[in-house]
Amino acid sequence: MEKVPYRSIPDMLRHSAAQYQTLNAVEFRKNGQWVTLSYAQFYNRALMVSRGLRKLRMKPGDRIAILSENRAGWIIADMGILCGGGVTVPVYATGTPDQIAYALSSCEARIVFVSGKVQYRKLLQVRDALPHLEHVISFERFLGEAALPVTTFYQLSEVDDPILDTERAEIDSVIDSLTPEMPATIIYTSGTTGTPKGAVLTHGNLVFDVWATLDKVGGVGQEDLFLSFLPLSHVFERSVGYYLPLSCGAAIAFADSMEKISENMMELHPTIMVCVPRFFEKIYSRIYEAVHQLSLFKRKMFRRALAVGRSYVYARYIDKYVPFWLSFQHAIADRLVFSKLRSRFGDRLKFCASGGAPLDREINEFFWIIGVPVFEGYGLTETSPVLCSNSYNGLRFGSVGTPLAFTEIAIAGDGEVLARGPQVMAGYYNDEAATKEALVDGWFRTGDIGRLEEGFLYITDRKKDLIVTAGGKNIAPQPIENLLKRDKYISQAYVYGDRKPYLTALLVPTLERLLEFAQERRIAYHDLEDLVVHQPVIELYKSRVEAVNNELAPFQTIKKFALLPRDFTMDSGELTPTLKVKRQVISERYRDQIDHLYNGSES
Template identity: 70%
Template structure:
């Protein structure tokens, strides 16, 4: 068993600054062109932040928050906080003022980094409830309000004053004192239900998880280019999209926005991206919509190529035995069709990491077929997050892979997945009762239902989200929702039926496809709310749902549905920042529509 050669996260950056020096570390767009910082510059910028924090009285163990979208300043601030021996408290930039206030007060953060005035205004709303907050540091320049002072990131860092030798020695003395057991971060769970809990993760938790994920993946080199767009406040992006490439001496390039990901992929040519299933679902839909526009001959060629590709990936990655004829057929399909699809991703993508929610098996297979392997794994905020992953050597579609080294997975009598290993959190911050409830005989209780098969873990659903019908059937809603979302006319779906006689669903149409359908069928309408109640639209969706029902057991079929005129959103509180459905919120918001589907029973 190999030993992790680092004591802390800042220790990694310090060593890389000395050993790699001029190797590119961070890439971001500023005023229209890309700026690149190498490892030595990244480290110096982080030490400047540390210097500024220490002048403000930040001591080891103090909490400092970051409330910002992804940007270079985020990871520079984080390393600066950690190098001071302090604790980073990341807050989702999509959080409401109430949620922001809760995280800041509960963690007792003394300083908060914000991206802009919009985030600052969230602090102003409940300023009186934040007496411990002494200063706001902004990545962008704006004037603060009386009583809540603002300084800029550059002013805090004193960017024009290089780190002096004695300052460097003093800070590095602090870094030397950070051992793997020291607390690195408190991450508040985004929470599909209940009050957020602060998971306490140590330097050792995060280092272990990144180090052994790299080792298990087995294909990551020391010059990977990662395109960062998933929120850094999410533990998956934090560990796999930030600490992991820093551990490998790779380059982290920041996407300008979620809307510009496709454009940035072509510019940056990443070899690695980290995402949640929603991105892959959308790309899959768009590709198949493009195929739908092709001639019959080209559509037939595409389907033939996919059929060859599916046989090839199973032969190569599952059976580990590929015949010469199949190899030749796949190479031809790849040259004619799949290579062109990969160019949309920059042409250099080695693999994608996917977590946060289950990825539909058919979508996963499709990306492997076209030569963009998605390494699906599983974990939680409380486990830093990776517990297990699929790899090129150990792959089962539909599973979330096999465990990392030194990590044990168990299944409780009720089917709940249990885990223990060096990546599991210390406890929940200031919540001994929740901490006690989270563990049983040394095992962390994940709250997910699953099973093990030949070492591979299969997750079937969240323990609290299982639907138990009036007839006593236990049904996992997510696989049904994923099946519905594969339809080109359905953007989002949520299934109901707990203690009810049958399943129902709320469906959000794919707006572009629905508008095309309305034009083709000459439907007159005022707005989307008007369009979704038109009889031809209703009949269309009845057909689409009936087609999905054909592959389901009778008790799993959707008997009734309602069409909604808008997407579920983070802003409306219906999705978590990682785009998971908040079932309770949606059920309350659409209570009347749901009950209407059961009214005639």
């Protein structure tokens, strides 16, 4: 791997703007039409934001927050902040007013970018808790209130006034002064295990992680289009889905919404996507539902194609040798089956990156088999985020790959994964005690449990999520939950059993399948709360859980379960923005149901 050529994120963008001037950098929907910004235009817009912030007395090191859903304005604002030497503090748009106030107060943000009136009203609710807040800048136009005046993004940028040579020179001097050790962002952890902490990532952390990830994965360049839909507030999308493509001349297109990803894939024909496991779980389930509707002959053909595809993938990417006969069989399977499945992704998808939570091994294999490679990786907010990744040249299903260059992974005596490398954070903002607890002798304590085999890292669970039963068994809940979610009747699952004699589960039915079952059995019901307690439905799920139990050791099996009438959601606070389960929230919210599973009659 060559030496990282950039000192900071703005330095990287400045190089890209000069090298890829006329190439598309950003694509987004505006007034029903797709609009593009070239690299030169994008950089110029960032400079305009930086100029506007300087007029608001932003100084290098000032913390500037962005409270917005994904949009082009988000990344223009971010680059404008960084070009002026500021520190970007992303805040999840799904956050409650109190959560937002905590982050803004902690970092003492003077200036906040908001997407529009919805986020602005959250600030109004907690105005008294934000004594440092001086300016609100909105991407959308609306009238603010006297207690909290609003400036529009357009007004701040003064888009109609070209950047003067003197202004460009002033900003260039700031960019030149940025060093790898300087903070670029403070990202507050999602708080799945406690109070959020602000991870301070430096320019050097982020630039290295982008450069090393690009070197690891390979094959990304000017012809590529990234479809962006994960929250930019999360470091995974920010680093791999935003900074990385802008480092190598690729383009970023912002999806209209999570609900329209399938439609956007067909419109835009992306080549690369950054995803979380839930995305693949849903597509996998839909494909198998469609297969279930096929004739017996076509179902047999599908299963045969999968068997050939699995052999081909292992031969090509793991054994590194494909016999001619297997290559021939695969070509037929690809033409008859796999190519039709790939067309759902827009025909050009080269690969996806998966992170944020464990991806079920069988689902991962399936996507490789149909010709949509999924590079499962591993990292945390505190590590910018990528520590390890699978790739074409190094692939082991079930693992999260091998470490990036100059990155060390070790396993502590209790099984905890330790990491050391240039991407590890400087520390937690204004929290020396938490920093000392996380960073010990140069090693970052990840809080995850794992093992190393032939250089590949396998994550088994979160250290704090391990269930210790009354019988003393240590059980990782996530693999069991993944098995349950693979069932077509189960959308989401939560396994419980800490200090209890056996495991129980809360199951969220797949609504379409459950309603279909109710119609077939002619079950009369008033609403979903009524439907999930009907005896035929309970018996159905008993059989589905029993099928999963047959794949588990006796001490891992689910003895009792409860069906919930609604999904876990971000809005309800039960999921993080990357769709990971907040175990503490769910265990508290459904305490009565869980207690009943241990005190009441068996399901």
